[in-house]
Amino acid sequence: MAVKPIVLYSENEAALRKKSEPVRVMNRHVKKIIRDLKDTLLHCDNGIGLAAPQINIHSRIVAVRLNSSAEGEGNLDPPIALVNPEIVESSREERDFDGCLSFPGLFAETVRPHYLRVKGLDERGQPFDRVFEGFDAVLVHHEIDHLNGVLFIDRVTRPEDLYTVREDEEGNIIRVPVTMGK
Numbered sequence: 001m002a003v004k005p006i007v008l009y010s011e012n013e014a015a016l017r018k019k020s021e022p023v024r025v026m027n028r029h030v031k032k033i034i035r036d037l038k039d040t041l042l043h044c045d046n047g048i049g050l051a052a053p054q055i056n057i058h059s060r061i062v063a064v065r066l067n068s069s070a071e072g073e074g075n076l077d078p079p080i081a082l083v084n085p086e087i088v089e090s091s092r093e094e095r096d097f098d099g100c101l102s103f104p105g106l107f108a109e110t111v112r113p114h115y116l117r118v119k120g121l122d123e124r125g126q127p128f129d130r131v132f133e134g135f136d137a138v139l140v141h142h143e144i145d146h147l148n149g150v151l152f153i154d155r156v157t158r159p160e161d162l163y164t165v166r167e168d169e170e171g172n173i174i175r176v177p178v179t180m181g182k
């Protein structure tokens, strides 16, 4: 059985910060990266998106599970891959939930577009031009950020927007603010 790629955590910041290169040819190597990304995403609890640099591959490929909501409810679609995704239009910047498989247990509120038109190639190498709306737009925007070495913590504008969670005495999930060294 093939060894599963390991998701890089924030300790590997240099790798996460490195900009990814466009895919030039859809070959077996690229298809293998796509498979690895989708498989790894499926094995991550609550995982809805993963970008190639998060498995230490610096190619412009992301995998996303659409149809999620900020609360993680709803039936997620199976993962799809976007190759060389390029934002051609974005609007409806709103505050929403953010989190990242490379930062387990850390959450934030960030401002991202809730309307996103993206061009690129699908996993068969066919060109696409499609619109993502609502939290799907937030998700795709987050993953494209990874290809440029941008992390969600960079988009936190107010310190109180970065938090972890814990259960209080009554079993309610409460936010615990995190202070980043500034």
Ligand SMILES: [Zn+2]
Pocket (backbone or CB within 6 Å): 099, 100, 101, 102, 142, 146
């Ligand atoms: Zn992420």
